[in-house]
Amino acid sequence: MRLLLVEDDQVVNAGLTRTLSSEGYAVESTLCLADARPLVANDEVDLVILDLGLPDGDGLSLLADIKRRKKPLPVLILTARDALDDKIKGLDLGADDYLVKPFEVDELLARLRVLGRRVSGVTSSTLQCGSVVMDLAAHLVTIDGAQLNLPRKEYMLLKALLENQGRVQSKEQLEQKLYQWGEELGSNAIEVHIHHLRKKLPSNAIKTLRGIGYVMNKHEGH
Amino acid sequence: MRLLLVEDDQVVNAGLTRTLSSEGYAVESTLCLADARPLVANDEVDLVILDLGLPDGDGLSLLADIKRRKKPLPVLILTARDALDDKIKGLDLGADDYLVKPFEVDELLARLRVLGRRVSGVTSSTLQCGSVVMDLAAHLVTIDGAQLNLPRKEYMLLKALLENQGRVQSKEQLEQKLYQWGEELGSNAIEVHIHHLRKKLPSNAIKTLRGIGYVMNKHEGH
DNA sequence: AGGTTTCTTAAGAATTTCTTAAGTTTCGGA
């Protein structure tokens, strides 16, 4: 498990790095956000421990960046005891866990084990529904073997549908998955993307439930 | 989201129940493990808040039971500040999060939102009456496995009936569940919707009690 | 910068769902 530690206090940083390494984690540690960003961007870690009190910027912005990525990357936040607001903001921004300083090392290790379990359990590289196959790693969709070229939003929409086969998702739910929080969508973009997707997929692959939402069904023999 | 609160302190229990309800959770609260177990066993909740200092046994045993199930059920543990060992044991046993008492209510709510995000999309809670099964997460109704397409109002009506099996509800009560406050209903809309529902459900699934209201009965072998 | 692809917005058409209302049937008490 590759672990990124972002912590500006040199003493704490060094100590944690040693502890975590001896626990079997491959630790990359940085003292500031600037150093951390490329590691996240290049997909070089599986889990992030992020201190919020950093010298060169707000740690929450890195968190936001991470949560905007396609691939999930669990983040555990470290905060000072009195920064409750930050904690709540952090959790709502998508942090998977946090710890208040000062903390017990054993507790940190326990929480990391929890996050680690969550990471390793979710690795499936393809999604399928009938003849439609989505290869997440390759970012490709094929239908009866024929390759399909999907623009980003259509890809994301199809992915959301494939990840929830048999479950109806409202337009609002789908919007949340295609757009960053805070982006206002003033129109019928989802409907339009659904329309475009349908023209490329087998007929009836995507069903509409009026007033409720859209579904792809598991055992549909397109 | 149906939430089970297991907390033996009556004051805390009552306070949390009220807060959580007003946040939109459907809260079942129990004061001891004995009451909690059947709710878990019967799959009646989506998320558990578990206090570890209970009178009738070790809360960790319930946690172990839960984690032995096939279907995932997130658990948030509450502990006293000095019980660090318990916390670590709890996390390693599979608890998804914990909180140290005393805690800020806002913090609990933030953590619940995190767990809720994780759950939604994985959990499917259902209501059932004979061969009629309603999957709340998927927003789908099946009858002997066959999928039924219900318009919104019919779905809402059926849901209200299924949530109150064995309990007669007047037309006025049902109206309140289908319509916003202030919407005036000048006519027999409920009767019409009942009629349409009946055409799609097994005969006698919905009973009329003249002058009183409508019911679906639990042990009806449609 | 120019051209291409993708995204968003908008507006009218098509469709489904909802409500209303009127006539018919059923139920229970006189």
Next chain:
DNA sequence: TCCGAAACTTAAGAAATTCTTAAGAAACCT
């Protein structure tokens, strides 16, 4: 048994939602 109230049935118009199309904006790639 007869009567009145309640519930059922049906159909049609109203309302709401989704589909389709197209055009301009934005992002992307030489």
